[in-house]
Amino acid sequence: MAGTNRVDELRLGLEATRERIDHACQQAGRSSNDVTVVVVTKTYPVSDVEILQELGVTDVGENKDQEAGPKREQMTHQGLRWHAVGQVQSNKAKTVTQWADVVHSVDRVSLVKAFDRVVVPTPIQALVQVSLDGDPDRGGCMIADLAVVAEALAGSSTLSLAGVMAVAPLGVEPSRAFGDLWNISQRLQGAFPQATWISAGMTQDFEAAIAAGATHVRIGSAILGNRA
Ligand SMILES: *Cc1c(COP(=O)(O)O)cnc(C)c1O
Numbered sequence: 001m002a003g004t005n006r007v008d009e010l011r012l013g014l015e016a017t018r019e020r021i022d023h024a025c026q027q028a029g030r031s032s033n034d035v036t037v038v039v040v041t042k043t044y045p046v047s048d049v050e051i052l053q054e055l056g057v058t059d060v061g062e063n064k065d066q067e068a069g070p071k072r073e074q075m076t077h078q079g080l081r082w083h084a085v086g087q088v089q090s091n092k093a094k095t096v097t098q099w100a101d102v103v104h105s106v107d108r109v110s111l112v113k114a115f116d117r118v119v120v121p122t123p124i125q126a127l128v129q130v131s132l133d134g135d136p137d138r139g140g141c142m143i144a145d146l147a148v149v150a151e152a153l154a155g156s157s158t159l160s161l162a163g164v165m166a167v168a169p170l171g172v173e174p175s176r177a178f179g180d181l182w183n184i185s186q187r188l189q190g191a192f193p194q195a196t197w198i199s200a201g202m203t204q205d206f207e208a209a210i211a212a213g214a215t216h217v218r219i220g221s222a223i224l225g226n227r228a
Helices: 004-028 046-054 065-074 090-097 109-116 143-154 174-191 206-211
Strands: 036-040 059-062 081-084 102-106 124-129 159-165 197-199 216-219
Touching: 004 036, 004 046, 004 206, 046 065, 059 065, 065 081, 065 090, 090 109, 102 109, 102 159, 109 143, 109 159, 124 143, 124 197, 143 159, 143 174, 159 174, 174 197, 174 206, 197 216, 206 216
Parallel strands: 036 059, 036 216, 059 081, 081 102, 102 124, 124 159, 159 197
Antiparallel strands: none
């Protein structure tokens, strides 16, 4: 069980992170209200997620279907919005719909088709993950394929196109990578005005992402500590 110390640890982690976010927003001339913090709780126990909820967190992120489903089920209180932030295998589409309210990592038409075989009460918000350096190993579609994936999402009844997501490539200045993502998002919004979300930035680089217009930052270790 989590003791008082864990409550204090998480409170301090959240406070420090919110201060950094407020500062980054101020520097960028943006309102903190325009940036949603998705607290990435992967590898941490349900007890941590419950503490975070009590501390006012509204959005949590998980990257593994087999971990996230049981965690959500074990929650004492519902009400959190759960984000799938990791790569999704097509054969997991059905189980992902059972716990995720948002999927950040839709990167191929075949995955949209797999989701379309699942009937859901309300469409799940979905982001097209873009590979900013063209390295397929880290997930994300090629920039050249963005339009066709977005088109598939726009026609989906299970998923609803909400925007774009990226991870800063290794060895690239994050501000440059996130600037590229902002341009990609602007172009996409020309065709799909509803695609306003930009999910970018993690513990190491979220200030650069906020400066470049991120609407959702995905932060784990700055709040929960370094994962084992
Ligand atoms: C783990 C993870 C994060 C959070 O990473 P931290 O460095 O712990 O903030 C963000 N996005 C994705 C896709 C992740 O897998």
